Amino acid sequence: MSRRALVVGGGIAGLSAAYEFQQAGWTVDVHEATGRWGGKILTSDVGDRLVDSGPDAILARAAAGMELVRQLGLADDIVHPVSNVPAYICLDGRLHELPEGTVFGIPTDPSVLHSTELLSEAGKQRAAQDLELPVEHVDTDDDPSVGKVCRQRLGDELTDRLIAPLIGGINASNIDRLSMRSAAPQLTAALAQHGSLIRGMAALRQRAGATLGTERAAPVFFSLPGGVQRIIDALVEHLANPKAGHLPAADLKLNSPVDLSTLPELADRFDAVVLATAPVEAMNYASVSQVTIEVSKDALEAELDTSGILFPATGGTHLTACTWLSSKWSHYHHDDSVLLRLTSGRYGDDRANKLDDDTLVATLLDELQTAVPIDGQPQATRIQRWPNALPQYEPGHRNKVETLRSNMTERHPNVTLVGAAYDGIGIPACIESGRNGARQLLTPQTASQPVGSGS
Ligand SMILES: Cc1cc2nc3c(=O)[nH]c(=O)nc-3n(C[C@H](O)[C@H](O)[C@H](O)COP(=O)(O)OP(=O)(O)OC[C@H]3O[C@@H](n4cnc5c(N)ncnc54)[C@H](O)[C@@H]3O)c2cc1C
Incomplete structure (x- = not known):
């Protein structure tokens, strides 16, 4: 039976x-x-394009996603991001490139921070202390938060401006309440094996570099035209x-x-x-609200040359990220217009989720315009609310x-x-x-x- x-x-x-x-x-x-x-997982229209409202990028390294796509006969259609150039960080309305040689926002050597204006001189010196601090300095809690360990080893400035938007941004988390073992196991391994986050990230990068030297660089993410x-x-x-x-x-x-x-x-x-x-x-959850806009190319002065912009919580904006969807994925390319996805809301910050639709759109656009001026109104706008959507691994x-x-x-x-x-x-x-x-x-x-x- x-x-x-x-x-x-x-x-x-x-x-x-x-x-x-x-x-x-x-x-x-x-x-x-x-x-x-x-x-x-949801795909819907923005203007005349079908655009993902939820996830748009699937980790290619983790076998299960690719395996399922193959089993379903979709493997021939997969696409990879146009470039793996990291996002900008927006600080006080200015866009800063992520310093070359950082992994999860952590430098692989203090020297890679020299030329960035993202950090003060004091912030840079404080980060370098990670190389000197004994590992015992790290709290021996069974499972400390990412924030606690990074603040102790690298200082608040680097933690807030680089690590929080990169590691916390993925789950709309507050890194001071995010489990290091569950959400950033690479940091736990770095400390255990190298006694320093900087040395640990250098080793991680070296291993990745060694792989790249022997094989063709494998794209990190994939997606499907027509949506996930x-x-x-x-x-x-x-x-x-x-x-x-x-x-x-x-x-x-x-x-x-x-x-x-x-x-x-x-x-x-x-x-x-x-x-x-x-x-x-x-479980505790973070809620996010997203506004996806289609904007005429002529309305934008900025060149959209990376996957987008991250907005650290210390900046006080409702915006947490702006993804330049049509720069990230070739299937969203259009001769005349671009697609931008504005994300707001993170664990412990529900201000944006409480705004009505019109105010939400106006607020996020205003905040974006401090860094990326847009001339005129979007041609199409889609609002997507995701209440209690992202579980928090505390x-x-x-x-x-x-x-x-x-x-x-x-x-x-x-x-x-x-x-x-x-x-x-x-x-x-x-x-x-x-x-x-x-x-x-x-x-x-x-x-x-x-x-x-x-x-
Ligand atoms: C905005 C956003 C962007 C994201 N971006 C990415 C990304 O780019 N890449 C990535 O890999 N991941 C991303 N994620 C995460 C990923 O999409 C989700 O973690 C994943 O899709 C969750 O799948 P799930 O099946 O566990 O839960 P869900 O998708 O939440 O499914 C649970 C289902 O259970 C149903 N349900 C609940 N209670 C009952 C009940 N009593 N009876 C019957 N049905 C019930 C719900 O209606 C729901 O349909 C993103 C998530 C969000 C919100």
Whole structure:
């Protein structure tokens, strides 16, 4: 008799779990609360272009993303960013290049900071102290925050102006509340192996350089023309109509929120249950609001020559980043206009999320104009709110996840927790989380009393 799984949540993690069950020959029901698949993955129109509203860049190094794209037959379409030139940092309305020779904003040698005006002389000297400070100087907390360690070793100025926008910007985090082990494990390794963040980043860069010397430089990210949502569309199509005829079609239900208080009954009815929901109650989340604009090329004085601009929190702006989408991706190129995505909101700063649409657009445009003057109004504007969208991996994150999972296994051995709240927020990490969660339940001994069919 065919075994039956329930997947709750139709984002990338839930759909990946469903794919895994289907490949193993299980029947799978997927329930999604909203009227569309994909969760945070969403592509919609800006002017006449289809533009990603959520994620636009998938880490190529992490195998799970590329593997799924190949399995879905989309690999021939992938594109890479036009250039890997890093973003600018905006300080007091002026754009500064990231100093050459920094990794995550950390210098690989104090000399690489000499010519930058991003830091004062005192700030540069303070950063160099990292080379002298004993490692014991680092707090021996089990899992300190990124901010705590970087401030102790490199000083506040470098931490606030370079490291916070680069490391904190990814998850819209406050780095003083961001787990170093979970969010920046490279820094933990640097300290453990080299006794200094600067020496650790130099070693990291050298290893990357050594690889580049022997192979063709591999692009860090990839995307799909037409949007990342194509992955979701292909995945849903595959689940509904599996190519291999012997695999059962999944039962896919939109507008079907599952009441999680009924979990004990669901665990009895199904052989396996995967909870791929977000947000998760035990986690804290950052909310972001994004405004994507199409602007005539003639309206811009600045040359959009990198992937965008980062705005450190110390500058007090609502804006956290401006991504120059049409400079970053060739499929957004247009002869006459450019696309800019303005992002606001970070953990602990909800000012922008509280503004009404018109005020949000006006505020973000005003702030951008201090650094990048725009003559006239956008030709097209799209507003996207992402409330409680980015889980915050606070110090102690791994222990928290282990406890949540072991409590669940104790109560319901055939239920598992997957998705961005647990194992990494990037798309490849969510795919892997969903797949691993399903695999773990495919093994008969881990499932409780199989009942054969759940519906
Ligand atoms: C603005 C933004 C930009 C990002 N940029 C990138 C990027 O460039 N690259 C990258 O790799 N990652 C990026 N991310 C992160 C990545 O998109 C997400 O971490 C990932 O898509 C989350 O997938 P998920 O399946 O875990 O959760 P979600 O996508 O949140 O899916 C969870 C689903 O569960 C549903 N649900 C919740 N409760 C129930 C219930 N009770 N019953 C049924 N359904 C329920 C929800 O409606 C939702 O559809 C970005 C995220 C955001 C918000």
